[in-house]
Amino acid sequence: MRQSRHFPPRIVAWSAAGSIGIPLVALVAFWGHVDATIWGHLWATTLPVLVKNSVVLVVGTGSFALAVGTSLGWLTGVYTFPGSRLFRWALIMPLALPTYVFAFIYLGIFDFTGPVQTTLMRWFPESSLVPVDLRQAPFICFVLGLALFPYVYLMAHNAFSSQGRGVLEAAASLGHGAGSAFWRVALPLARPWLAAGTMLVVMETVADFGAVSIFNYATFTTAIYKTWFGFFSVKSAAQLSSLLVAVVLCCALVEQFLRRRSRYAAVGSARCLSPHRLQGWKALLATGYALSILVLGFFLPVGQLLYWTLRHWSTQWSAEYWGYLGNTATLGAGAAVLITGIALVLVCIQRQLPAKDITTAVWISRLGYAIPGTVLAVGVSIAAGWADSITAAMSTLNRWNVSLPTLQGGVAVLVFGYLVRFMVTGVNTLESGMQRIPASLDQAAALHGSKGAHLAGRIHLPLLRSSMGTGLILATIEVMKEMPLTLMLRPFGWDTLAVKIYELTSEGLWEKAAVPAVVLVAAGCLAVTILCRTLPKNDVE
Amino acid sequence: MQRFLTVLILFSLVVPLASSAMAAETDSIVVYSARKEHLIKPLFKRYTQQTGTEIRYVTGKAGALLQRIKNEGPQTQADLLLTVDAGNLWHAANEGILAPIDSPALESNVPDRYQDPDNRWFGLSVRARTIVYSTERVDPDNLSTYAGLAQGRWQDRLLLRTSKKVYNQSLVASLIEAHGAEKTKKIVAGWVDNLAVAPLSSDTKVLKSILAGVGDVGIVNTYYFGRLQKENPDLPLALFWPNQDNGGVHTNISGGGMVAHADNAEGAQDLLEWLSSAEAQGLFAGLNMEYPVHPDVPAVEQVQNWGEFQASPLNVATYGARQAEAVRLMDQVDYK
Numbered sequence: 001m002r003q004s005r006h007f008p009p010r011i012v013a014w015s016a017a018g019s020i021g022i023p024l025v026a027l028v029a030f031w032g033h034v035d036a037t038i039w040g041h042l043w044a045t046t047l048p049v050l051v052k053n054s055v056v057l058v059v060g061t062g063s064f065a066l067a068v069g070t071s072l073g074w075l076t077g078v079y080t081f082p083g084s085r086l087f088r089w090a091l092i093m094p095l096a097l098p099t100y101v102f103a104f105i106y107l108g109i110f111d112f113t114g115p116v117q118t119t120l121m122r123w124f125p126e127s128s129l130v131p132v133d134l135r136q137a138p139f140i141c142f143v144l145g146l147a148l149f150p151y152v153y154l155m156a157h158n159a160f161s162s163q164g165r166g167v168l169e170a171a172a173s174l175g176h177g178a179g180s181a182f183w184r185v186a187l188p189l190a191r192p193w194l195a196a197g198t199m200l201v202v203m204e205t206v207a208d209f210g211a212v213s214i215f216n217y218a219t220f221t222t223a224i225y226k227t228w229f230g231f232f233s234v235k236s237a238a239q240l241s242s243l244l245v246a247v248v249l250c251c252a253l254v255e256q257f258l259r260r261r262s263r264y265a266a267v268g269s270a271r272c273l274s275p276h277r278l279q280g281w282k283a284l285l286a287t288g289y290a291l292s293i294l295v296l297g298f299f300l301p302v303g304q305l306l307y308w309t310l311r312h313w314s315t316q317w318s319a320e321y322w323g324y325l326g327n328t329a330t331l332g333a334g335a336a337v338l339i340t341g342i343a344l345v346l347v348c349i350q351r352q353l354p355a356k357d358i359t360t361a362v363w364i365s366r367l368g369y370a371i372p373g374t375v376l377a378v379g380v381s382i383a384a385g386w387a388d389s390i391t392a393a394m395s396t397l398n399r400w401n402v403s404l405p406t407l408q409g410g411v412a413v414l415v416f417g418y419l420v421r422f423m424v425t426g427v428n429t430l431e432s433g434m435q436r437i438p439a440s441l442d443q444a445a446a447l448h449g450s451k452g453a454h455l456a457g458r459i460h461l462p463l464l465r466s467s468m469g470t471g472l473i474l475a476t477i478e479v480m481k482e483m484p485l486t487l488m489l490r491p492f493g494w495d496t497l498a499v500k501i502y503e504l505t506s507e508g509l510w511e512k513a514a515v516p517a518v519v520l521v522a523a524g525c526l527a528v529t530i531l532c533r534t535l536p537k538n539d540v541e
Numbered sequence: 542m543q544r545f546l547t548v549l550i551l552f553s554l555v556v557p558l559a560s561s562a563m564a565a566e567t568d569s570i571v572v573y574s575a576r577k578e579h580l581i582k583p584l585f586k587r588y589t590q591q592t593g594t595e596i597r598y599v600t601g602k603a604g605a606l607l608q609r610i611k612n613e614g615p616q617t618q619a620d621l622l623l624t625v626d627a628g629n630l631w632h633a634a635n636e637g638i639l640a641p642i643d644s645p646a647l648e649s650n651v652p653d654r655y656q657d658p659d660n661r662w663f664g665l666s667v668r669a670r671t672i673v674y675s676t677e678r679v680d681p682d683n684l685s686t687y688a689g690l691a692q693g694r695w696q697d698r699l700l701l702r703t704s705k706k707v708y709n710q711s712l713v714a715s716l717i718e719a720h721g722a723e724k725t726k727k728i729v730a731g732w733v734d735n736l737a738v739a740p741l742s743s744d745t746k747v748l749k750s751i752l753a754g755v756g757d758v759g760i761v762n763t764y765y766f767g768r769l770q771k772e773n774p775d776l777p778l779a780l781f782w783p784n785q786d787n788g789g790v791h792t793n794i795s796g797g798g799m800v801a802h803a804d805n806a807e808g809a810q811d812l813l814e815w816l817s818s819a820e821a822q823g824l825f826a827g828l829n830m831e832y833p834v835h836p837d838v839p840a841v842e843q844v845q846n847w848g849e850f851q852a853s854p855l856n857v858a859t860y861g862a863r864q865a866e867a868v869r870l871m872d873q874v875d876y877k
Binding site for chain 2: 118214222406488495510
């Protein structure tokens with residue numbers, strides 16, 4: 001493609017990725033000074049165990065989320081069974097709950113101080129089975145997996161409902177059953193979508209601090225925080241974090257390499273094919289499975305939240321919560337618009353300019369998701385400091401005496417932080433949406449002289465509309481749930497619901513934290529409900 | 542597509558401009574606080590009523606707020622830093638973000654051991670980190686000192702909060718100061734051996750786990766006990782004051798210091814002095830069931846009922862100086 005006169009695409013892509021990458025550069029810059037005593041100590045004591053724990057957590061959570069998300073995506077994508085229409089959208093609902101809320105609810109119910117175990121201990125005082133300490137890898141993977149599987153589910157459902165039904169028909173005509181159609185055709189075909197969803201789960205797990213610290217499960221992020229707050233070395237903490245980024249980058253490269261020569265565009269339209277109807281015990285099994293995941297992932301935690309909320313509503317609720325809700329929604333929507341917009345530009349450029357460096361630029365734009373929020377906040381505020389000193393230097397040069405506003409302490413820095421952290425939600429959704437548009441369409445458009453911005457605006461944009469909706473809502477939900485960045489970068493008067501939850505949980509007032517959590521979840525549910533309207537229309541029979 | 546880009550660029554320009562327009566206000570005092578909003582808001586309200594000076598504040602984690610002030614440098618809006626734990630205050634001073642205050646009022650209101658020898662920070666409330674035990678399963682005669690919890694008698698009965706919490710880091714730092722590193726290491730290793738379950742995420746969990754019968758003794762800050770006691774006055778738990786003949790109970794502070802780049806240094810000093818005054822101290826400590834730092838102000842009744850105790854005479858600044866050593870020591874004995 002020749003460069004367009006108006007917005008040279010390569011420059012646009014790199015300036016977007018570049019500015020998102022600046023905070024990461026700020027973190028890497030900390031490698032200038034390595035504190036040997038801290039590294040030596042970590043290496044000799046905790047680090048090997050922490051790395052092992054992190055790997056266990058990522059593999060466990062990732063596979064659980066992948067298995068649950070893919071299976072449910074397949075079931076709801078190609079079949080109908082009792083309740084399937086409800087499950088189709090309700091299974092996204094767990095996204096409305098932040099992982100740290102999931103963690104304190106599940107521990108509140110099932111921990112040895114919770115109602116389940118105390119009751120069991122009362123019934124069986126002699127039993128050696130209770131009390132049992134659930135704060136172990138399997139339980140934590142289970143809880144995190146429940147909270148995060150919707151990322152995989154969303155992608156899987158989209159992929160299977162657009163091509164799975166056709167695959168099933170084609171396989172049947174060749175004498176293959178549903179099982180073999182799934183394993184041999186549909187699953188390999190859906191790989192880019194499943195990989196994108198699982199990548200989100202993995203990155204979120206890697207960067208998680210809130211949930212694991214509720215379980216007091218020591219992971220790599222624990223080392224980061226301990227180095228910072230225990231040894232007071234923000235330098236070493238930043239160094240440790242940049243290692244996380246490197247690991248995620250490697251995973252991503254491997255994944256890209258594995259599917260290097262594949263094309264995944266949808267061939268023909270799946271719209272004409274109606275979902276298969278499951279009958280008998282199969283239908284019963286499908287309903288039971290989907291229902292149990294829905295109960296564990298949504299109704300149980302929300303029920304517990306509501307119970308706590310009712311007990312503490314009168315002491316905890318005040319009119320100020322409307323303000324927190326307003327801030328939460330404003331930040332969520334504002335950041336999401338920017339994220340989706342920039343992601344759209346990046347993905348469109350990547351489509352028309354399939355060069356290695358553009359792919360790299362797009363990859364850089366999503367790395368922020370793997371960095372723990374608090375550490376990323378340090379990078380962001382350093383980047384803002386750099387920007388301010390540049391504008392300060394510039395204003396001494398200019399003669400008009402216009403003083404440019406400083407960024408630090410403003411809400412722009414916070415919004416920029418969200419951008420860096422959650423760009424991936426926009427980029428991943430739009431990229432997988434773009435992959436479904438066949439290349440032949442671009443070629444046909446090229447024959448009619450459509451290229452560049454025209455091709456993007458007239459052909460790709462309309463076809464990406466539903467992906468844009470998905471990306472927009474996903475980003476909104478993510479930003480609304482975000483806690484550590486908000487805590488560190490927000491200006492005065494920008495307290496959000498997540499900040500409120502932090503204030504209460506950090507004092508051990510879990511049950512009272514249910515009040516802001518319920519409001520946050522309600523806002524999240526609203527967003528998820530809107531999200532369902534953006535899902536592909538071919539779902540609706 | 543182009544129109545879309547234009548809108549996007551405009552939007553990203555408008556947001557920072559709008560936000561910086563809102564940021565310029567003078568005369569008010571700006572507080573960065575690691576002490577929670579519900580504990581400071583009533584005091585700020587009263588101060589504003591009395592002086593007419595507006596207080597703007599933002600809350601957050603101690604370490605993060607400290608880093609924020611550092612990153613913001615001379616640009617910072619912060620005038621006063623309020624935080625919990627002497628270690629955090631010591632570190633803030635060590636990083637050079639606090640300025641010394643020469644104030645006779647603060648000198649007389651705050652005892653020497655609860656303030657920085659160089660006057661860069663001052664304690665505002667005192668909390669004791671002490672032993673709590675089940676009144677149903679523990680004879681308090683068996684309790685003696687923090688070190689005593691390492692004895693074999695407490696095998697599988699001890700509950701501790703995570704070593705990530707700065708309160709435990711300060712406790713171990715004070716043990717190092719008192720006993721030396723070698724002996725402290727033995728003590729902490731003994732604690733780890735005696736744990737009933739892996740360390741817990743909060744003091745409240747420690748208390749509730751004793752109630753659930755998972756363990757029998759633990760180490761907690763007094764006000765967490767106070768909160769549970771308030772909900773249920775017949776709690777089968779009690780506080781024990783250890784080390785009454787040797788060293789005293791480990792106490793810590795919440796406190797504050799003036800930010801070196803404060804725009805409103807006068808206001809920051811005035812607010813800090815007011816917070817340490819007899820007038821404000823009762824409320825400051827009472828809201829969280831802590832001990833007032835001001836020697837003439839009594840604690841609230843519920844707190845008084847826990848009894849008098851001999852506190853450690855160490856200057857709390859030592860907790861900061863020995864914190865990194867304490868963290869390393871706890872890592873070495875695998876205290877999670």
